[in-house]
Amino acid sequence: MSELMTKPTPRPGIMDIAAYVPGKSHGTGAGKVHKLSSNETPLGPSPKAVAAIQAVAEHLELYPDGQSSALREAIAAKYGLNTSNIICGNGSDELLGLLAHIYLGHGDEAIITEHGFLVYKIQILANGATPVTVKEKDQTVDVDAILAAVTERTKIVFIANPANPTGTYIPFSEVRRLHAGLPSNVLLVLDAAYAEYVRRNDYEAGLELVAENGNVVMTRTFSKIYGLAALRVGWLYGPHDIIDALERVRGPFNLNAPAIAAATAAVKDDAFTRAAVDFNTGWIERLTSELTALGLTVTPSVTNFVLIHFPDEDGKRAADADRYLSERGYILRAVAGYGFPNALRMSVGVEEANLGVIEALKAFLGREAKTA
């Protein structure tokens, strides 16, 4: 009879997870909607990627290539890497999850930072380990704070560089200093989802550090600059032992055939990617200066989004702005869950969307404060 009373019970940690909430995609007004809440590119994918999917669509009865060989070879050729050091995932989210699954268990700790990407914490908890959150400095990863938090239980350090939702980065000298301070049994995960957008001489995504060491991996995604978020494609560059472990655990056909075909075509279309970077750089600079001119504080960004901080004033806080913009068809990302209760994250959109947000925020800030 006690069997009647019991029920399947998740492992410890699972019910501590706050499920990931994606950026909203619907406005509250009646008109056109600009979704600026998920860091998607407004330029769409390369036409060559779309054509590649159409070719595959004739043969959906066939299993995909379980090794994603064409894609891994195209990535290896582009960056001058060994194909055998690359593994692809169903989004980089899958790869981050597999790393946690392989290297973390009950009693282990993994270090994340104050405003870090929420997927890390979810995956740490999902594997029964303990997330150890360290402070950032000026909304930027703080290497000293991470090193100070390392214990004998630490198994992984997760950082996004550049980071989401802040858009900030640490120079490569700092990444090297972080690595140098970690014991060799601690895995350093460099999530470089926005690497393609960065135009800074002191930035590197981490290829060299991976090549030189046994305890560093770098993850990348096709969801951002390549405009293939719908297909779920990510990749990881890592040392042989780590790739070997990942290969044993991943699903045998973790990438679908349209995804492999489209990503392979996209990675070869350098002209398309370069144009996307140019478009983005111009708008990041313009958005930052125009929003600052309105009296808002914008965190300096090297990515395709800006973190906008609102006044601590009745009627003018982030939640008020979110509502105001939403009614006018501009969907930004609330980031309270990332430790920014009074900020919104805005992805670079098409010109009409970017200018529309600037105009709307001007009107929003200029209006009389509502009395309660």
Ligand SMILES: *Cc1c(COP(=O)(O)O)cnc(C)c1O
């Ligand atoms: C968008 C993003 C990713 C990409 O995830 P996918 O699963 O590849 O779509 C990874 N890390 C960070 C920090 C991101 O913002």
